[in-house]
Amino acid sequence: MARLRLKDLRDLTVMVVHPPDADGKALMDQLKRIGCRAELMWPPAKALPSGTDVVFAGVFFETHEALSAMMKKSEKPGATVICVVNYENPAMIELVLDLNAFAVLSKPVRTFGMLTNLVVARQNWMQAEEFHDRLAKMEKKISGQKKIAKAKSILMEMHKISEREAYGIIRAQAMGKRISVEEMAVAIINANELLSSRYDDV
Structure with a gap:
């Protein structure tokens, strides 16, 4: 089974789909420290840029429909989704599940935990893709x-x-x-x- 190495993070193309506020800046700053190729996008586009590996997605009720549509129209296999939420309730959890998130970050965004969430989410995504390929075969x-x-x-x-x-x-x-x-x-x-x-x- 494939295992993600920390040095592989530098090869990842990451889209931060989040408003350019303090949390958006904190996400970008930490991703650059980690060594990822990161780009900020807001509002959600019609589809993710080709070759996107990971998406840090700010989840808001007013933009969720556009965000969900963007993810569904993107190329296959889909990107690893890490949701960024500002509060926790059943409705927000439903939005996170709709995006097939592999991890969740809470606001205000802190540098502690981002690397762990990124590594665990990407590893689980790789395993899911491997299982999908085996099932298809x-x-x-x-x-x-x-x-x-x-x-x-x-x-x-x-x-x-x-x-x-x-x-x-x-x-x-x-x-x-x-x-x-x-x-x-x-x-x-x-x-x-x-x-x-x-x-x-x-």
Whole structure:
């Protein structure tokens, strides 16, 4: 599992989506001390600049809709979101959850805790992305296995052969055409559906 190193923080591109007030300045000053490439943005734009790794997002009721829209329109995978809030209540917590935040900072912004929040949030984001990639690969593998099973079933019924023989045919055809077994299975399924529809029309 990938682990964030402190020296990797200097490679991060950070957007501080916050008014240019004392808290916004404190965020920028500390990020520059840490060594991040940081930029202040206010109000929220239509989308984050390409390549943004981390967002420190000031959460306000009056601008939340624009902030949420900006995050949803940004490129995938999304940035690591750290929310900056000025008070805590159920409504504010809902806004933080809507942004899929990995950490929260309270106001007034203090330098103590920013580095820890940044490291923990980014590490958790990296793990979430890794799990997402593994899940996507697993789902793709299961989908391929289902297609192969269906193609084998078609060949077994059509030629009255065993499952092993059916798989052998699919594999041999795939090697001959220089495509994957899954792609060959899809071709067999599509051909069978085409033939079935033609017979149904007769």
